[in-house]
Amino acid sequence: MTQVTIGGLSTATGVKIETIRYYERAGLISRPSRTSGNYRSYTPDDVARLRFIKRTRDLGFSLEEVRALLDIAAQEDRDCCEIDVLATKHLAEVDRKIADLTALRQQLSAMITSCRGGTVADCQILGAFQQD
DSSP: OOOBOHHHHHHHHTOOHHHHHHHHHHTSSOOOEEOTTSOEEBOHHHHHHHHHHHHHHHTTOOHHHHHHHHHHHTOTTSOTHHHHHHHHHHHHHHHHHHHHHHHHHHHHHHHHHHOOOSOGGGOHHHHHHTOO
């Protein structure tokens, strides 16, 4: 693959153009060189880096976590234990969110089950929303 424009980078990675520009401003990807027509010109390394960013973001890592992972990944001879720590912390956060969503699902299900029909004035679901 040769150099690509921002549109080509977007197509190659599935990342929207505005998001690419945001990642440039945030310093996650380098500002690209410009063509004689003043178009952004990205390299195959930029494509690979953006795919990495997209995948980690798809897995729910924060921008700070992505930045840390990129920094560690740039040091190939470094011990990967920090990556394990980051991934383990992230997994714990995912598990916490799943537990929260499970509890939320149970509450909503109980509200729906309590519905006996009738008028809005007697609605058990609306009544549950008004409780502390």
